[in-house]
Amino acid sequence: MRKVSFCLNISLDGYCDHTIGEPTEELMEYFTWMMDDVDLLFYGRVMYQLMFPYWADVAKDRSGSAAEIRFAERLVSIDKVVVSRSLETMDSKTTIIRDDPAAELRKLKAQPGKTISVDTVSMLPELMTAGLIDDFYLVVHPVLVGSGRHLLNAGSLPEKFKLELVETRTFKNGCIALYYRKRNNVN
Template sequence: MRTVSFGMNISLDGYCDHTFAIPDEALMDYFTEMMDDVDLFFFGRVMYQLMFPYWSDVAKDQSGSPAENKFAQRMSAIDRVVVSRTLDTGDEKTRIVHSNPAAELLKLKQQPGKKISVDTVSMLPELIAAGLIDEFNLVVHPVIVGKGRQLIPDGSLQEKLNLKLVNTVNFKSGCMALHYLKQ
């Protein structure tokens, strides 16, 4: 069975808004290396539209820094499943699913392959409740933003989830990558 890995950038106060920080080269390299073990992204619509077509355009045009270009090429090469009630089409690497994200992810998890990277906050409580998330990769940025989307909204989990810290990476920027496994 495939491993499902949830990954997200968060602020010190637990918000996931993507406007509060810009990754430096070391962090971009870290994200690129993480994709070596991934052969499928599982996105919600909002995250998908934040990432694409932006990164596929960077990959095509080589318009970023060397680290961003490498990240963009790797990200654009990986297949994607997007859960959305409103999107009907995506690019050639993207399949749209309109309902029941937990059932879809369970089906994908049971197929052969590498890791599945889940990069969506909106479905996280549902996927945790279904027991589908095996590991968490959180990059904590040294900023307090005081507003935005929370990693886990109040009252959205049925029960607490115990995790085991298995790795940390400290960056000169002050960011810290935390890798947890579900216990």
């Protein structure tokens, strides 16, 4: 069975946004390293449209730093599943599903392969409740933004989910990468 990892950038005050930080070479190398064991990206429409075509353009035009280009090339090479009711067409590496993301992710998790990276805040409670997320990678940025989308809304989980801290990594720019693994749930 494949492992499913949830990966996200977050501000110190708990808001999720991929534009809050400064993408240093060191941080981009970390993100590229995270993708080394990933062979499938599982996105909601909003996250997909935030990531693509931006990173595809960086890979094609080679318009970023060396670390950004390496990340972009790795990201665009990975197969993608996007949950959307409105998107119509995609590239050959992207599949659209229309509904029941938990059931689809459960099927994908049961197939042979490497890690599935989930990067969607909107479906997180549903996927956690279904027991599908194994690992959590959060990169905490040293910034307070005061508004935006929280990782989880109050009452969005039916129970408490206990996690085990596996690793931390501190970056020169003040970011801290936290890697947690799912433990048995406690009510």
